[in-house]
Amino acid sequence: MKLSHKLYPFQNSDPTRKSLGDIIILHGLFGSSKNWVTVARFLSNFGSVYTVDQRNHGDSPHSEEHSIRLMSEDLEEFIFDHKIQNPVLLGHSMGGLVAMYFDLTHPGILKKLIIQDIAPRSYPFAYxxxxxxxxxxxxxxxxxxxxxxxxxxxxxxxxxxxxxxxxxxxxxxxxxxxxxxxxxxxHARRVFDDVFTFEKTSETPTLFLLGGESEYIRDSDFGVMDHFFKNNHKIKIAGGGHYIHFTHQTEYLEILNQELSFHS
Incomplete structure (x- = not known):
């Protein structure tokens, strides 16, 4: 499926600073690229940023089929069509599940994985x-x-x-x-069921950026994160919930700044 997106070209006032490459942002359930304008503009200091509308969201096409696997295939097609090499992939909630599934099934493609407030396990459709x-x-x-x-x-x-x-x-x-x-x-109420049932693991450098008071993360999730993503670290934003990119934006962007400055 051909996905709608918005591109924020790399622009940094420091002429000595080079782009670290392309960055792709995947929104969560009921979201769209519109939710990520501020974050995308900030990240364009590090590289060109693509904010993607996933299937059945935003300006992308609708389909009766909606699954993490299919959204991962859509992402693969998007990366191929735009000739994107070794991107940084940031995914929130549903977008984080897609990002993790993509990385586990496409080893060696990503430069870095940033997962916001979701774990590689099944979730109920509580919406x-x-x-x-x-x-x-x-x-x-x-x-x-x-x-x-x-x-x-x-x-x-x-x-x-x-x-x-x-x-x-x-x-x-x-x-x-x-x-x-x-x-x-x-009608896609099983979208978050039984996604990570395989025995694949990843060596991609991975940041789990979590809300300290999020209902989406439980203590047992940390072991699951470590099982699938061997090269990960975790940062909690105290007092944060599921939408820390909005509710705790200053701290959120500072963490991304430190994370990506290290790689630039």
């Missing part, structure tokens, strides 16, 4: 409320405020609603639509 908040008919709604009020009946957290609404698009006639393939994602 019924989010799906419901995007499943009512949008006919008759004339503003985002009206839609937000209806969504609040299902999702009380305004941060999550605002995150979801980044995929809410207004048509030329004033009506609204979801860019997300909401129905397709609703």
């Amino acid at each position: 019924d409320k989010e799906i419901q908040s995007m499943s009512f008919a949008l006919d008759g709604f004339t503003s985002r405020t009206e839609i937000d009020s209806e969504m609040a009946k299902y999702v009380t957290d305004s941060f999550i609603r605002q995150f979801l609404q980044m995929s809410l698009d207004r048509n030329e006639d004033g009506t609204y639509r979801w860019k997300l393939n909401v129905d397709g994602l609703n």
Whole structure:
């Protein structure tokens, strides 16, 4: 599948600083490349940055099929089409699962792997409320405020609603639509099941960048990380949850700065 993306070319005011190569960012479930503008602009100090819309998200095509394996194949096609060599791959949540699966099944391709707040294991599809908040008919709604009020009946957290609404698009006639393939994602409830059942391991330098209070990471995950990724280290952002690239952005970007400066 040909994926939509945005490119942030390498630009650094220091003429002595060379690009460390290409960087690819993979968003999480219900996200898109739009969630990563600030991070991508920051990372363009180190290399050219591609923010990708994965299948059924953003401006990329919709499909009835949605799995980590297929998204990994989409990424392989993207890297081949854009002639990208040894990229740094940053993946958040679902995008982190895709990034880890890709690395384990494509040894030697990546320069570095950065995984945000997810572990190489199965996860439940615990997003019924989010799906419901995007499943009512949008006919008759004339503003985002009206839609937000209806969504609040299902999702009380305004941060999550605002995150979801980044995929809410207004048509030329004033009506609204979801860019997300909401129905397709609703029918892909096993997307996070039994992904890492093989005995492959990776030597790719890997950073697990974790929220210190994230519900997505449990103590037993550290051993699983070490099992699959032999050359990894872990950094926790104290007080952080699942969206540390937004909620703890200053600290998050400083960690990336230190991590990539070491490789540049």
